[in-house]
Amino acid sequence: MTPPASSRTSSGADAKALAQRRRAELRRRTTRIRRSVAALALSLFAAAFGVVYVQLASGHDPALTAAALRRERAAAAPGSGAATTSPSESQSTEFGGAESGAGEAGSSEAESGSGEASGPSSVTTSQS
Amino acid sequence: MTAHTTILATSTGPYVFWITSRGAGIAALILSSLSVSLGLLMAGGRGRTRRADMRVAHEALALSTLAALVIHGLSLLGDGYLHPSLADVAIPFAGSYRTVWTAAGIIAFWSLAILGLSYYLRAKIGAQRWRSLHRLTAVAWILGIVHSLGDGTDAGQTWFLAMTATVVAPAVLLLLIRHLRPAGLRGAPAQPLPRHTGRGVGAPASEMQGAGSR
Numbered sequence: 001m002t003p004p005a006s007s008r009t010s011s012g013a014d015a016k017a018l019a020q021r022r023r024a025e026l027r028r029r030t031t032r033i034r035r036s037v038a039a040l041a042l043s044l045f046a047a048a049f050g051v052v053y054v055q056l057a058s059g060h061d062p063a064l065t066a067a068a069l070r071r072e073r074a075a076a077a078p079g080s081g082a083a084t085t086s087p088s089e090s091q092s093t094e095f096g097g098a099e100s101g102a103g104e105a106g107s108s109e110a111e112s113g114s115g116e117a118s119g120p121s122s123v124t125t126s127q128s
Numbered sequence: 129m130t131a132h133t134t135i136l137a138t139s140t141g142p143y144v145f146w147i148t149s150r151g152a153g154i155a156a157l158i159l160s161s162l163s164v165s166l167g168l169l170m171a172g173g174r175g176r177t178r179r180a181d182m183r184v185a186h187e188a189l190a191l192s193t194l195a196a197l198v199i200h201g202l203s204l205l206g207d208g209y210l211h212p213s214l215a216d217v218a219i220p221f222a223g224s225y226r227t228v229w230t231a232a233g234i235i236a237f238w239s240l241a242i243l244g245l246s247y248y249l250r251a252k253i254g255a256q257r258w259r260s261l262h263r264l265t266a267v268a269w270i271l272g273i274v275h276s277l278g279d280g281t282d283a284g285q286t287w288f289l290a291m292t293a294t295v296v297a298p299a300v301l302l303l304l305i306r307h308l309r310p311a312g313l314r315g316a317p318a319q320p321l322p323r324h325t326g327r328g329v330g331a332p333a334s335e336m337q338g339a340g341s342r
Contacts, residue, residue, distance in 0.1 A: 026180070029181065029184075033181060033185050033188060034184065034188045036185075037185060037188035037189055038188070040159075040192075041155060041159055041189075041192035041195070041196065044154070044155040044158050044159065045151050045152060045155040045199075046151075048150070048151040048153075048155050049147060049148065049150075049151030050151075051154075051287070052147045052150045052151055052154075052282070053147050055282075055285075056143060056147060061281075062281060062282060062284055062285060063281045
């Protein structure tokens with residue numbers, strides 16, 4: 001009771017076509033997922049970049065703000081030389097509460113800003 | 129308005145590399161957390177019907193994480209203040225800037241890269257051995273979080289902490305569920321992978337099952 005040769009050929013061709021369709025569908029879905037993830041990654045990067053950029057440009061960057069404050073206080077204090085020579089100490093005493101986390105994280109970054117913080121400081125001045 | 133924009137552009141100019149590095153680091157933190165969550169979901173036997181899609185998404189998220197981490201490290205090379213060398217950003221304990229925290233991040237990156245990319249060599253490594261190794265990815269991810277909280281400029285910011293908690297908490301919860309659950313109840317039973325190393329959702333179902341713990 002074997003089916004006729006023509007029928008076997010047609011069912012084999014159908015199966016091949018079905019398999020090809022399924023493979024194509026899987027490939028399309030894979031591509032779609034990969035593109036979505038790539039778009040998500042780019043969006044996340046753009047959003048994070050934007051947040052940090054705005055934060056910095058508006059004069060609210062944790063590291064640069066800490067550096068600016070430290071410089072101001074060092075300048076105001078009578079023994080300003082000591083304050084500038086021990087940034088970590090002044091950092092820990094100046095920033096308490098909500099700022100303390102950023103203080104520790106940004107204390108060394110603050111040093112990075114201390115050298116070139118004129119940009120954001122001038123922004124703050126121009127905005128206020 | 130134009131003047132204001134100009135001021136912003138001028139003032140942030142010297143910090144572009146620094147901002148890029150921070151942005152890429154934040155993106156990597158989110159992407160890696162999503163990837164770990166998805167991997168743990170698959171390993172826990174959830175989403176059986178969409179396992180193939182989840183595997184593709186998990187792989188894409190992992191590769192995106194690595195790309196973001198490469199940008200995170202390399203963009204620092206252009207930073208005007210730190211002036212790190214390639215060795216400083218690639219070799220743990222080589223740099224002088226916050227040595228321990230930075231080393232944690234570098235070790236996390238290399239671990240994630242090696243453990244993640246070993247997926248493509250699992251036929252050579254052996255499926256069982258690869259699966260055991262791949263579990264260490266969670267440790268590398270945790271090390272990355274430690275780096276971001278210890279070294280991150282924004283680590284004290286409320287928005288950063290809230291964002292980190294939002295993406296990290298589900299993964300930590302899944303990790304706890306996976307490790308606190310009795311071994312017999314864990315999903316994705318260990319099955320030998322076929323020698324077939326085809327990528328994508330067209331791979332055989334047995335391979336999909338094996339890839340579940342990734």
